[in-house]
Amino acid sequence: MTGVTTGVTTGFTLGDTEVVDTFAEAFPMRYARVVITGATDAWALEAARSMTGFATSVIGCKCEAAIERSLIADETPDGRPGISVLLFAMDREGVGKRIVERVGQSVMTCPTTACFDGLPGAERTAPLGGTLRYFGDGFQASKVIGGRRFWRIPVMEGEFLVSESVGVGQGVGGGNVVIGAGDEDAALAAAQAAADAMRGEGIALPFPGGIVRSGSKVGSLTSKSMPASTNHQMAPTLRAQIADTLVPDGVGALFEIVIDGVSEEAVREAMRRGLHAAAGAGATHVTAANFGGKLGEFHFPLSELRDPP
């Protein structure tokens, strides 16, 4: 740990955890919420996991999606156990295309499920059942129930019931915290504690287990065509090799938690929960990723997250 100069300045400390004086940078995104119900919570979860698979980063997957929370029977439109899923994309058209693909392939196909709009009354909408109904090959039927239209698509099990459309809201994508500790095990334990604390209503953590170990930067040093490449400044193995490392002294591994939320406030509060949970679970450092502040509309300085949730 000698001979390396980092550009890292500590903003404040929480116990033994140093919180770096930096900010997370995030972007406006559009999102939809669907409520998937099933005969059992296990089948609803199967559909939700399938639907939110390979939806980690909008760059590579065209959308970001995650399970928001599980719902008890009383909370769902059809009185069965369910899961709410949030799906984010850059615009309403993107949300509309991805939601049709994913509900069509992962929910309609899944035994016992039904799929409902989780943002009823939203000003803007995108068709869901209105497009998927064509799978019914002319045998589909619609019902207006309580003022909302649903499609009944006959399938081998019986019928798949799906909302005509989903509401599309304006959210925030790309909030983050980066959690470091002396070695991989300690850093991962702290990151897992943070991810657990951050999940909740209005929040999607799109990466596996909510955690990304390969944080990226925009563009690349070696190629003009690469949209993103490794965040080499936060790679511990390079800290003695590059001049501008951001890996703090004593840190052996870093994990990032990327947060998409339904509002700036939801993202900020999730970051606050994560930061304090990580500090209480052995993180030696908490920092955040940004692009110099020029790209993202939303800035979340870690200094504003000092008060516990």
Place this chain on the structure above:
Amino acid sequence: MTLTLTLRTKPPARVRAAPLIPELLRGLNASSVAALLLRCGGETVAVGDLFEVSGAGSEDEALVLGGDLRGFDWIGAGMVSGELEVHGDVGDWAGAEMAGGVLRIHGDAGARLGSAFPGTRAGMTGGEIVVTGDAGEEAGAGMRRGLIAVSGQTAAGTGLRMLAGTVIALGGIGDEAGLGNKRGSLASGRTLEPLPSYAYATRFRPPALRLQLLRVRELGLPVDDALLRGGWARWSGDRTELGRGEILVFDEENGSR
């Protein structure tokens, strides 16, 4: 404030009550409502001569009628919005050609509940009718959209020439149901013998009906959990017509899985 009309005098002849719907009484005070004229047999009669009127036509469009209204036909007919609540039995043609809003009848309904006017093809085109008692013949005749839910039974001819929409009778749909039905859904909480022009398809748990039954429960009818959880037999018809309609019959035997 809700506008409330309580019957105090039995009318001398049948009364055509179609003007007593929320959207027509919106913003009227009690004395203006009392001065409105209704057809009564070959004569007209003032609302105030038959009813005790209290409150005023409200912004939220809630209207309450009370009393033995079996001599009143066309209650809630042509309604497009708001809520009309009736405490007592009603005559024929209640909710006929209704297009929106909610009509709640705490009592029995007469014939042609939510049906098409004489000579017209399409009946109810939207809204919800809830009856806590029984309904008479040809409920939902010509229905195009919307929901009729009856806690008791419907009499013969339910869903006659129905185009689409849903009629649910928790206590059972009457005989000769769905004659000429194109796309409509009839759901019967009791066993029935469908017309020969209906063909048995399968037993299943219909997800859309489940949602509708939950809506019916929300509207105040006592929907048994068994109906939500259980299996229903699907009969397709009327095959002398388009044949895309259905009669769903609760199947207790094969119900709870």
